[in-house]
Amino acid sequence: xxxxxxxxxxxxxxxxxxPVPGEHVVFERSHSIDLDGxxxxxxxxxKTLMLSPEPFMRERMRDLCVASYSTHAVLGEPLVSFxxxxxLRSEKEGINPGDHLYGLTTWEVYTVxxxxxxxxxxxxxxxxxxxxxxxxxxxxxxxxxxGAFPWSRYFTVLGAPGLTAFCGFEGCADAKPGxxxxxxxxxxxxxxxxxxxxxxxGLKVIASAGADSKVEYMRSLGADVAFNYKTTSIVEVLKEHxxxxxxxxxxxxxxxxAAIEYSRLHARLVMCGSISEYTIAPEAxxxxxxxxxxxxxxxxxxxxxxxDLAPRLAPRFYAEMPALVAAGKITAKEHITEGxxxxxxxxxxxxxxxxxxxxxxxxxLVATE
Amino acid sequence: xxxxxxxxxxxxxxxxxxPVPGEHVVFERSHSIDLDGxxxxxxxxxKTLMLSPEPFMRERMRDLCVASYSTHAVLGEPLVSFxxxxxLRSEKEGINPGDHLYGLTTWEVYTVxxxxxxxxxxxxxxxxxxxxxxxxxxxxxxxxxxGAFPWSRYFTVLGAPGLTAFCGFEGCADAKPGxxxxxxxxxxxxxxxxxxxxxxxGLKVIASAGADSKVEYMRSLGADVAFNYKTTSIVEVLKEHxxxxxxxxxxxxxxxxAAIEYSRLHARLVMCGSISEYTIAPEAxxxxxxxxxxxxxxxxxxxxxxxDLAPRLAPRFYAEMPALVAAGKITAKEHITEGxxxxxxxxxxxxxxxxxxxxxxxxxLVATE
Numbered sequence: 001x002x003x004x005x006x007x008x009x010x011x012x013x014x015x016x017x018x019p020v021p022g023e024h025v026v027f028e029r030s031h032s033i034d035l036d037g038x039x040x041x042x043x044x045x046x047k048t049l050m051l052s053p054e055p056f057m058r059e060r061m062r063d064l065c066v067a068s069y070s071t072h073a074v075l076g077e078p079l080v081s082f083x084x085x086x087x088l089r090s091e092k093e094g095i096n097p098g099d100h101l102y103g104l105t106t107w108e109v110y111t112v113x114x115x116x117x118x119x120x121x122x123x124x125x126x127x128x129x130x131x132x133x134x135x136x137x138x139x140x141x142x143x144x145x146x147g148a149f150p151w152s153r154y155f156t157v158l159g160a161p162g163l164t165a166f167c168g169f170e171g172c173a174d175a176k177p178g179x180x181x182x183x184x185x186x187x188x189x190x191x192x193x194x195x196x197x198x199x200x201x202g203l204k205v206i207a208s209a210g211a212d213s214k215v216e217y218m219r220s221l222g223a224d225v226a227f228n229y230k231t232t233s234i235v236e237v238l239k240e241h242x243x244x245x246x247x248x249x250x251x252x253x254x255x256x257x258a259a260i261e262y263s264r265l266h267a268r269l270v271m272c273g274s275i276s277e278y279t280i281a282p283e284a285x286x287x288x289x290x291x292x293x294x295x296x297x298x299x300x301x302x303x304x305x306x307x308d309l310a311p312r313l314a315p316r317f318y319a320e321m322p323a324l325v326a327a328g329k330i331t332a333k334e335h336i337t338e339g340x341x342x343x344x345x346x347x348x349x350x351x352x353x354x355x356x357x358x359x360x361x362x363x364x365l366v367a368t369e
Numbered sequence: 370x371x372x373x374x375x376x377x378x379x380x381x382x383x384x385x386x387x388p389v390p391g392e393h394v395v396f397e398r399s400h401s402i403d404l405d406g407x408x409x410x411x412x413x414x415x416k417t418l419m420l421s422p423e424p425f426m427r428e429r430m431r432d433l434c435v436a437s438y439s440t441h442a443v444l445g446e447p448l449v450s451f452x453x454x455x456x457l458r459s460e461k462e463g464i465n466p467g468d469h470l471y472g473l474t475t476w477e478v479y480t481v482x483x484x485x486x487x488x489x490x491x492x493x494x495x496x497x498x499x500x501x502x503x504x505x506x507x508x509x510x511x512x513x514x515x516g517a518f519p520w521s522r523y524f525t526v527l528g529a530p531g532l533t534a535f536c537g538f539e540g541c542a543d544a545k546p547g548x549x550x551x552x553x554x555x556x557x558x559x560x561x562x563x564x565x566x567x568x569x570x571g572l573k574v575i576a577s578a579g580a581d582s583k584v585e586y587m588r589s590l591g592a593d594v595a596f597n598y599k600t601t602s603i604v605e606v607l608k609e610h611x612x613x614x615x616x617x618x619x620x621x622x623x624x625x626x627a628a629i630e631y632s633r634l635h636a637r638l639v640m641c642g643s644i645s646e647y648t649i650a651p652e653a654x655x656x657x658x659x660x661x662x663x664x665x666x667x668x669x670x671x672x673x674x675x676x677d678l679a680p681r682l683a684p685r686f687y688a689e690m691p692a693l694v695a696a697g698k699i700t701a702k703e704h705i706t707e708g709x710x711x712x713x714x715x716x717x718x719x720x721x722x723x724x725x726x727x728x729x730x731x732x733x734l735v736a737t738e
Binding site for chain 1: 437438497498499612618621622625633634635640641642643646651652654655656657658659660661662663664665666667668669670671672673674677
């Protein structure tokens, strides 16, 4: 018996700009699947419960000639992002029906894992050495929180964003109590964890976001200075509340330049993302003119991705963070959109200039168990 | 009996551009000194033998409202740079007539040290925390090489440039045999030492300069790929001979951007100077647009100045380097200009766009003993 298997496919490269729902990223109901009969080939069948639209998905839609840290998304195939799935059938040892898994998965309701046909053609010898094969990253079983926290926390503080924040903060920021940190995109899933880790360490926290609801949320998490960069000048805030010992960069461009300008001697700048630049052409990007300050102030600017630091720091993260979350000492918030059909719009919302309006990590609720 | 005491004074702030001899930087013969009778007030009287025009002198001539890593030069007073002096009279313990000293000194023939009247007014509480009081840095006795090498080596491999190269290379570059390094301004006093340290460690060395004579010189020091950036595209060279594991930045701007573009995963970029930017207005500086590569390639960009690293590394430098130089294993070259009256033009030559033409560290021969 066939069951409808709705999906969201990558239909067309957007060039510059935000991918347009229905044009570049398309919701489809044309596929079906035989849930009982589909061959698993040693893998397992999952049902997608939740998906998160992510900035890195845009980077994968870039033109084929442009190298980056991620392999290219495959045209005609479902999008790939972090997701929470439940196992329906399995031929794989260690994976059992009813298991919940979190990790990279495809934007469709039912998936035979691993999803082979949609994998990017990746030849390590031909790609730059800094490129990750995103499609090769796998799902991992996550424990049932049994009501201690919602499943959606695996998308924020207990998932990739939380691990990213933990690795960058513990591995690169070199934070000391009493220091001042500025966190751009401080209401993002990564940002809110950095805000809380920094407060727990006794830092003064400055945080910015692009909506008043997010400013309110950052303040509720303990940020000492929270502001809306659309209505308040970043430079004025840093002039008044800086100088900075640490800058956590999620946005790049002008904000990065302002942070360099208001950094203290020997400040550390942790480069985690560059959301202001993903949808614009390289030549249209903001040009940073104060880089001579790097030697004048003896700054250390360090880029990282989780896989670089996880071997050293993930064990601590998994040992410490779930208990802190269960005890309510570290919190998070998810903003739920219902229905995979609303996925393309949710992705566009994350990528649009200035970001989305609602506080909380955007999550698409695909199905219930 | 009075003796003429020629000097070069800082007469007028240049705003943007290279200081013009006779206008911003002026040679004068109006001062005299009584060599036998001038009060020493517990200090000592020196005769200047050699001086070096240096890019950092330009930074000190900036407008008073602009903060930087150095205190401002004082209008109406002699310029200050690295110099080699010999002691004529002394009231200071440990300093004796006939001693040679190297360090920061004033651009005049005779000086009562320390030179108090020309000191920048420096209030540490009012200045940014990354500002050095240049005028407070002192002269140090240097041993007589007794013919093993010329005195002028104290301006290159055995002086501030050599120590700068050693501190940055040993402290920030994290170099491993077989890696590739690109050194901009590779024929500068700092650059040539980095070239030689890198070759000694088994690195592949790419080095650029702005004159064919300098390219020839870098090649003679062992650079594997040496080129004139005025006639050869930096991007083309890095595309062919990169990617880079290490970039040593002496120039900033477009060159820095190209180095980021052709860096390998986890490359280290050591920020030592920004010669392309000292004489232009902040808004006219080149804007770097590829800073998102810092996180994509997980780069580490680190600025340093010698005083940050010297406490840890200077003892090794002074223990190892003189012997290497005496044995001819590390070499250097100085380009001598005779006469303090030619000092202003020599300084302008160092600062002009594209730099001076001659290979070798520019030195002004002020007097003989």
